[in-house]
Amino acid sequence: MVKPDLRAIAVDMRALGLSAPLRAAYEASKRSGFHAVLFRGEAHRHHPAALVPLTNVLPIGDRARQRCLDDAAQVLNEGLRVFGGRVATGVSAPWGTDPLTGRQWPTDDPWWxxxxRSEARLSDVKYTWEAGRHRDLVVLARAARLDPVGPWQDGLTGLLRAWCAESPPEQGVNWYSSLELALRAIAWNQILALVGDRLPRDVVTAMERLLLSSARHLMVELPYTVSSMRNNHLLGDALGLILLARMFPTARRARWWARTGEKMFAAQQRRHFGPDGRMIEDSVSYHRFVLEMLVVRVLLGGAPSSVRDALRAASLHLARLGVFDGDVPQYGDWDEGRVLASSGDALDVAGSAALGLALCGERLPARWYADFDELAWYAPTPDREATAEQFTPPTHTRPGATTSGGIALVDRGPWRVWFKVDGGPSHGHADLTSVWVKHGGRWLIADPGTGTYNGPLEVRNGLRTSAAHPVRRPDGRDQLVPHRAFRWLNTGRGHLGAPLVLPDRTIVFGWHDAYARGEHPVRVGRAVVVADGYVAIVEFADPPAAAASWSLTVPLHPEVAARGDTLIAGGTKVGLFGLDGYQAVRGRSVPFAGWHSGTYGRWEPATWITAESRADTAVWGLGAPPGPPPDPNALDGLGFQVTWSDAGACLTVTDLGSGEVHHVRAPR
Incomplete structure (x- = not known):
């Protein structure tokens, strides 16, 4: 029993790197009681908050107005929105109430x-924290501004007064995470801008005192943040300090907050973003989350040009993935994380991307301002007299395929196919070279989602490992191997070539090195061929015979059934080929398999197809390729071969009729 614990500690220390001693000292402070000295409660001197507008006082368009009023009514009547449902926490139950159990987190204990985290904890704290981010209170403030005679003002006042009474500085679970304090400060800033002049003076004063204490908390927590949270948490904490310095310019340490926040934000920004818009957050949900942090930094004013550049690139990345054409694969961890307030669909990411583009000067379609709360409440009013060309999503301007951040999107005939070759170190899943497929706008192969972070580990790992994704596994190995709830024991990089767009087919190729370790190292490659009548996946390995067998899981959407060599989705039937003798599992608890999670904390049965083979090269897919049974040497008149080298891999595509040859290079 001792050995695994020591190994886990060693992995933790390796992950923390040079910051490990700082983190160790921080943990020792918590256990020794020194935290009681560091966190001495609220700031001593009171300062009134200055108005720092982040939100429009009135929305652009009537549809956003009505959405807000309808949502506000649900907040007061049904509760706050938390992961696809409404909860009593804060509305008809104390703010420290856990929505899952109905019990309260300790209220008289300091947060540390x-x-x-342990198995003895009350529940998954994310549910309580989600309610405590107060985005729904921003909705009530908007409604109070739109309809001064409605019940919104009184409802908001009651919720805020209760919060201030129940959450004194450094007491209770809602002070545990610095990121939660920063997000709440962003929400409270908007509330004060919308209705601060109408709130009772005692409520405003209490809010100001808690905001000042939040700034102090963020500063004291810096050792933990910089040693362990070099991802969205560090950006969010930095943003909170920048905002609070603007809100309380007369505070003695305001300049220190601002300087520290700006330096932290700039340093993490350099680590966080790639020039093509990708982030270290290998997650669509967290991409939206961080994109909204960039939005707030731009709205605050005085942002370096690099912030706006990153915002534009991050927004275009989502556009290239197809977010303006419908839903996209739920890559990586998904928990509905938001910085901005919206009464729209919590699963939508297009509104945030649209806002990012608007703040970077793009002229957007008028209907988007009606469709997206993010534009209606945060964007400047569009100049309809401007002559600039209207923004067109990249998926509409490049026929055949678009690529971004190691992901290719192919549209041809009834198919929409995503090929994810590369990933990032934060909040990602073991899904290098995964393929996700829609047919006629309906999901067939669908990312199974997240399930949980803090719930049962078998659920967490059951949905984030390679066994839950359509990737090849030599001898059943996992690409990354999970460690605890968020970390991995290994790393892997993927390399994507440029799309090959032929008159009747589109071909994308990539490979990864996640298995290039251990006793039998192997590189794994894939070519994805999309024609009007089929989608084919051609598998390759280097070196051949590096594995005794290969495993593959194909997770289907919950509404899709597998019947022999046919997938059935509603009235649609699509052929399945190359997976002879497959097994199907649906809703199995032990071991956990055959599930789909549409949002955090929820999962439902879905069919997973599992197959085994002993071939290093193979072909499988959906639809019906013409001619003889497909193989890499003869697939619908094409032959495929991969040449491997230290510099990467090259796919050779040969037209077997004309002899014409095409090369797709995917360098390291």
Whole structure:
């Protein structure tokens, strides 16, 4: 029993790197009681908050107005929105109430003494924190501004007064995470801008005192943040300090907050973003989350040009993935994380991308301002007299395929196919070279989602490992191998070539090195061929015979059934080929398999197809390729071969009729 614990500690220390001693000292402070000295409660001197507008006082368009009023009514009547449902926390139950159990987190203990991680904890704290981000209170403030005689103002006042009474500085679970304090500060800023002049003076004063204490908390927590949270948490904490310095310019340490926040934000920004718009967050949900942080930094004013550049690139990345054409694969961890307030669909990411583009000067379609709360409440009013060309999503301007951040999107005939070759170190899943497929706008092969972070580990790992994704596994190995709830024991990089667009087919190729380790190292490659009548996946390995067998899981959407060599989705039937003798599992608990999670904390049965083979090269897919049974040497008149080298891999595509040859290079 000792050995695994020591190994886990060693992995943790390796992951923390040079910051490990700082993190160790921080943990020792918590256990020794020194935290009681560091976190001495609220700031001593009171300062009134200055108005720092982040939100429009009135929305652009009537549809956003009505959405807000309808949502506000649901907040007061049904509760706050938390992961696809409404909860009593804050509305008809105390703010420290866990929505899952109905019980309260400890209210009289300082936050560092509350157990949120071990098996003995009360529950998954994310549910309580989600309610405590107060985005729904921003909705009530908007409604109070739109309809001064409605019940919104009184409802908001009651919720805020209760919060201030129940959440004194450094007490209770809602002070545990610095990121939660920063997000709440962003929400409270908007509330004060919308209705601060109408709130009772005692409520405003209490909010100001808690905001000042939040700034102090963020500063004291810096050792933990910089040693362990070099991802969205560090950006969010930095953003909170920048905002609070603007809100309280007369505070003695305001300049220090601002300087520290700006330096942290700039340093993490350099680590966080790639020039093509990708982030270290290998997750669509967290991409939206961080994109909204960039939005807030731009709205605050005075942002370096690099912030706007990153915002534009991050927004275009989502556009290239097809977010303006419908839903996209739920890559990586998904938990509905938001910085901005919206009464729209919590699963939508297009509105945030549209806002990012608007703030970078793009002229957007008028209907988007009606469709997206993000534009209606945060964007400047569009100049309809401007002559600039209207923004067109990249998926509409490049026929055949678009690529971004190691992902290719192919549209041809009834098919829409995503090929994810590369990933990032934060919040990603073991899904290098995964393929996700829609047919006629309906999901067939669909990302199974996240399930949970803090729930049962078998669920967490059951949905994030390679066994839950359509990737080849030599001898059943996982690409990354999970460690605890968020970390991985290994790393892997993928390399994507440029799309090959032929008159009747589109071909994308990539490979990864996640298995290039251990006793039997192997590189794995894939070519994805999309024609009007089929989608084919051609598998390759280097070196051949590096594995005794190969495993593959194909997770289907919950509404798709597998019947022999046919997938059935509603009235649509699509052929399945190359997976002879497959097994199907649906809703199995032990071991956990055959599930789909549409949002955090929820999962439903879905069919997973599992197959085994002993061939290093193979072909499988959907639809019906013409001619003889497909193989890499003869697939619908094409032959495929991969040449491997230290510099990468090259796919050779040969037209077997004309002899014409095409090369797709995917360098390291």
């Amino acid at each position: 003494r509350i157990d949120i």
